Amino acid sequence: MNILVNDETRAVTSRTLAALVDELGLSGARIATAVGGEFVPASRRSQLSISEGMKIEIVAPMQGG
Amino acid sequence: MQFYGTTLASPLMLGTAQYPSPEILAAAVKAAHAGVITVSLRRESAGQKAGQAFWSLIRDLNVPVLPNTAGCHTAKEAVTTAHMAREVFETDWIKLEVIGESDTLQPDVFGLVEAARILTAEGFKVFPYTTEDLVVAERLLAAGCEVLMPWGAPIGSGKGLNNVFGLRALRAHFPEIPLVVDAGIGVPSHAAQAMELGYDAVLINTAVAKAGDPAAMARAFRLAVEAGALARLADPMEARDMAAPSTPLLGKPVLA
Numbered sequence: 001m002n003i004l005v006n007d008e009t010r011a012v013t014s015r016t017l018a019a020l021v022d023e024l025g026l027s028g029a030r031i032a033t034a035v036g037g038e039f040v041p042a043s044r045r046s047q048l049s050i051s052e053g054m055k056i057e058i059v060a061p062m063q064g065g
Numbered sequence: 066m067q068f069y070g071t072t073l074a075s076p077l078m079l080g081t082a083q084y085p086s087p088e089i090l091a092a093a094v095k096a097a098h099a100g101v102i103t104v105s106l107r108r109e110s111a112g113q114k115a116g117q118a119f120w121s122l123i124r125d126l127n128v129p130v131l132p133n134t135a136g137c138h139t140a141k142e143a144v145t146t147a148h149m150a151r152e153v154f155e156t157d158w159i160k161l162e163v164i165g166e167s168d169t170l171q172p173d174v175f176g177l178v179e180a181a182r183i184l185t186a187e188g189f190k191v192f193p194y195t196t197e198d199l200v201v202a203e204r205l206l207a208a209g210c211e212v213l214m215p216w217g218a219p220i221g222s223g224k225g226l227n228n229v230f231g232l233r234a235l236r237a238h239f240p241e242i243p244l245v246v247d248a249g250i251g252v253p254s255h256a257a258q259a260m261e262l263g264y265d266a267v268l269i270n271t272a273v274a275k276a277g278d279p280a281a282m283a284r285a286f287r288l289a290v291e292a293g294a295l296a297r298l299a300d301p302m303e304a305r306d307m308a309a310p311s312t313p314l315l316g317k318p319v320l321a
Contacts, residue, residue, distance in 0.1 A: 060116020064105025
């Protein structure tokens with residue numbers, strides 16, 4: 001199915017957010033996730049089902065002032 | 066001075082953005098003897114994983130991190146960013162920025178107070194980027210903030226302390242609240258001035274990162290905040306309009 005990850009369309013096979021993080025090669029990485037503008041804690045990623053067209057944000061540490 | 070019960074190693078808070086290289090950033094943080102470094106969150110690309118390299122760099126610096134909500138224009142965006150930052154950086158400290166105007170990057174103080182109230186209720190230790198407005202300061206404290214971070218001048222402008230009267234009034238009104246000048250400091254003398262006014266810390270980024278030699282400038286800021294803090298403790302003289310001779314006139318020979 002097609003979803004939007006950080007505003008890029010991606011065809012993925014994962015059914016949950018936890019699986020998607022794995023599929024993108026980010027398991028174990030220091031990241032945080034949000035779906036539809038709402039924060040999804042790491043502990044809830046495996047319960048969050050992915051559906052067609054879902055908008056997912058994945059962020060990581062970055063330089064800041 | 067303690068910030069939410071934590072004593073910092075130094076009153077110099079240093080931003081981590083805009084340095085020419087990660088090595089120069091690390092050298093500047095060490096030369097500054099920074100008490101805190103500020104960090105942010107951005108989208109992670111699956112291929113590049115830039116964030117992971119940055120994370121290992123800041124972890125090795127072993128300086129407390131203060132994540133920001135830079136770029137957020139609404140309270141909701143800032144609150145969600147704070148939640149993400151807490152998970153990524155494993156800290157409940159958050160430098161809360163809600164930007165209201167894009168030319169000056171002036172804080173939206175209404176959204177700021179709203180976001181501060183929500184985050185404080187959720188256990189965050191909020192460091193609000195605000196103006197020097199006394200009434201807004203009162204509202205932020207009522208919302209649960211225990212630190213205030215008024216701007217000196219617009220972010221990245223390097224203009225120094227635009228409203229010394231306002232900053233002095235804020236210090237006088239809230240003698241027990243930790244105050245940090247955040248934004249607008251361009252040269253070490255601005256930082257020394259903030260400390261002389263009785264501010265507890267300064268937050269600097271562009272002035273160090275964009276200097277020709279960031280590590281040397283970081284050291285200059287370190288010395289400036291130390292000088293300013295010492296001057297404050299030493300109780301500076303009052304300024305006056307007219308001259309007052311410093312050399313005693315008594316015993317002066319009559320030569321005219």
